Amino acid sequence: GDSVTQMEGPVTLSEEAFLTINCTYTATGYPSLFWYVQYPGEGLQLLLKATKADDKGSNKGFEATYRKETTSFHLEKGSVQVSDSAVYFCALSGSSSNTGKLIFGQGTTLQVKP
Amino acid sequence: EAGVAQSPRYKIIEKRQSVAFWCNPISGHATLYWYQQILGQGPKLLIQFQNNGVVDDSQLPKDRFSAERLKGVDSTLKIQPAKLEDSAVYLCASSRGQDRVPEAFFGQGTRLTVV
Numbered sequence: 001g002d003s004v005t006q007m008e009g010p011v012t013l014s015e016e017a018f019l020t021i022n023c024t025y026t027a028t029g030y031p032s033l034f035w036y037v038q039y040p041g042e043g044l045q046l047l048l049k050a051t052k053a054d055d056k057g058s059n060k061g062f063e064a065t066y067r068k069e070t071t072s073f074h075l076e077k078g079s080v081q082v083s084d085s086a087v088y089f090c091a092l093s094g095s096s097s098n099t100g101k102l103i104f105g106q107g108t109t110l111q112v113k114p
Numbered sequence: 115e116a117g118v119a120q121s122p123r124y125k126i127i128e129k130r131q132s133v134a135f136w137c138n139p140i141s142g143h144a145t146l147y148w149y150q151q152i153l154g155q156g157p158k159l160l161i162q163f164q165n166n167g168v169v170d171d172s173q174l175p176k177d178r179f180s181a182e183r184l185k186g187v188d189s190t191l192k193i194q195p196a197k198l199e200d201s202a203v204y205l206c207a208s209s210r211g212q213d214r215v216p217e218a219f220f221g222q223g224t225r226l227t228v229v
Binding site for chain 2: 036046049089093100101103105
């Protein structure tokens with residue numbers, strides 16, 4: 001079945017460091033890919049998405065490119081801030097065996113220190 | 115626009131007791147989802163409704179979990195009887211359901227502790 005694998009956390013960075021959180025997926029067909037973020041005490045929020053191969057999703061300085069050849073959707077940010085501290089979830093939806101539900105990775109905790 | 119509303123925010127019960135969670139989706143959203151998020155894991159779909167019909171309940175433990183979405187608007191998820199392993203955050207989400215790539219909006223969740 002469909003699945004998403006993320007790098008294990010926690011990831012601890014200093015402010016202004018470069019961030020990469022790896023995400024790979026297994027799915028039939030052509031899924032859409034998402035990054036969701038969960039700030040402390042808040043609900044899940046969509047951060048960015050990509051719906052087809054080679055698409056780049058971007059938001060709030062974060063970027064991720066849909067790489068079908070490597071089945072990956074790695075999240076990157078050039079310069080992280082303390083306010084980016086949160087749990088980040090990679091997810092997929094819309095593969096040929098999928099009804100539109102989201103399938104999530106296990107989440108990666110990011111802690112940014114001043 | 116108002117977001118997805120869930121209640122209660124927190125609940126502590128003893129094992130073998132029953133509990134119910136309520137969700138009011140964003141107005142006009144046809145699709146409603148219930149996810150279970152166990153500590154340290156990503157959310158897992160329990161049940162998906164399209165209006166008031168069930169689209170996917172393959173991961174719902176039907177011997178103890180039930181859900182309904184009367185009139186295709188708000189929804190209730192019930193656990194009876196609860197087990198220790200049901201301790202988790204229960205997330206409700208909704209989407210318009212008409213888009214090829216529906217964007218799901220999540221509520222803040224209900225944190226259930228079973229002791």
